[in-house]
Amino acid sequence: MAVKIFFEEFITGAQRTTTGRTITEADIVLHAGQTGDFYPHHMDAEWCKTQPFKQRIAHGTLIFSVGVGLTAGVINDVAMTYGYERLRFLTPVFINDTITTTITIKEKRDHKKPGFGIVTELLEVYNQHRQLVLVCEHLLLVQKKELHG
Template identity: 70%
Template structure:
């Protein structure tokens, strides 16, 4: 779905939430192959049994990638990603965990180019137990409605 949501139309506190998505062993194996990250924390079931979590954990970068993809259900034709800040992985995600994402408009401010503004979204990822597993800030460069 395509929309045109300008800078002026974003309201701090506005929130949206995704459906869930279960992280599978296939996700982990494919991500390892794409990134070259074959660390035993993700790939070696027997070694992980000797570690604090007692099981394999998903790559943080996998959870970040999946979470960002989950929020991309609407294409805003007048906004684009400017970057991500303050990325934190607060709890591990295991094979079989189901994650969902909450996005809340946190802040909006002018950009150095007067025809644009910056929107800061707080992105929070939760597992099926409603535990926060990842968070970051997504910065959007957004056109203003009345471009100067």
């Protein structure tokens, strides 16, 4: 679904939560193949049994990708991703864990480019136990309404 949400229309503190997505073994294997990250923490079930978590851990970059992907249900025609900041992997995600992402509008500020502002979204990814597994800030470059009446 495409919408137009201009800079002025974002409300600091507004929040939404995505639907869930279960992380599968296939996700981990595919991500390893795409990235070349075949570390035993992700791929070697027997070795992982000797480690503190006793099971394979999903790649942090996989959880970041899926967590962000869950937020992309609406296309804003007047905004684009400007980048991500303050990314942290807080708790491991395992095969068959289900994650959701909560998005909170953290702040708004003007951008040096006339007619645009930066909207900072706080992304918090949780597992099915409501444990925070990942946090980051998503920066959006958003057109101002004043130029488009």
